[in-house]
Amino acid sequence: MRAWDYDPDGSRHGGMPTYPYRMAPTGLATRRQLAALKLTPGTSEPAAQLVWRRGERKAYLFHIDRAKPKREATPAQLAALGRAMKVRRTCDMCGTEQPYCVSRKYEACNPCIDTWMAVA
Ligand SMILES: [Zn+2]
Structure with a gap:
């Protein structure tokens, strides 16, 4: 991992808290991880971002406790x-x-x- 990517206050990433892959704080999940829990970020803004492959890949992280249940067809x-x-x-x-x-x-x-x- 690059120290550059560990930026919890986002000072190097335009204010977006940034963590290297596998170092995401607990309580945050990517959209894909939320989907596995049948949740969706809804309208909540990303709380942080994950970066990996030297910053080539990024994924937003959302607060799990603000996620909403995915709407199933009634x-x-x-x-x-x-x-x-x-x-x-x-x-x-x-x-x-x-x-x-x-x-x-x-x-x-x-x-x-x-x-x-x-x-x-
Ligand atoms: Zn016919």
């Missing part, structure tokens, strides 16, 4: 999504729900399009 949202998918799988011509999304262009399933093409 049952209502999942139901709405399921309905939307069902609409996309349902043929407008014969009303059959297919295991695939029907053609957006014709809003019809493949057998209907084939039949329609044959008579057109």
Whole structure:
């Protein structure tokens, strides 16, 4: 590690407290580490930054106690999504729900399009 990278008061990094990789203070986590805990920094500003590979790589550090739970889809949202998918799988011509999304262009399933093409 370079002593330059150990800068807890940020005096060498424009006021951003800076720590070398693996020397982050406890209570801070990167966005990726928060995601592993099903958390997100939300609107909180980064509290510090980590640097590694001679400063080539950086990651912001956030206060874990200010992180917010990641919003999971609610049952209502999942139901709405399921309905939307069902609409996309349902043929407008014969009303059959297919295991695939029907053609957006014709809003019809493949057998209907084939039949329609044959008579057109
Ligand atoms: Zn059809």
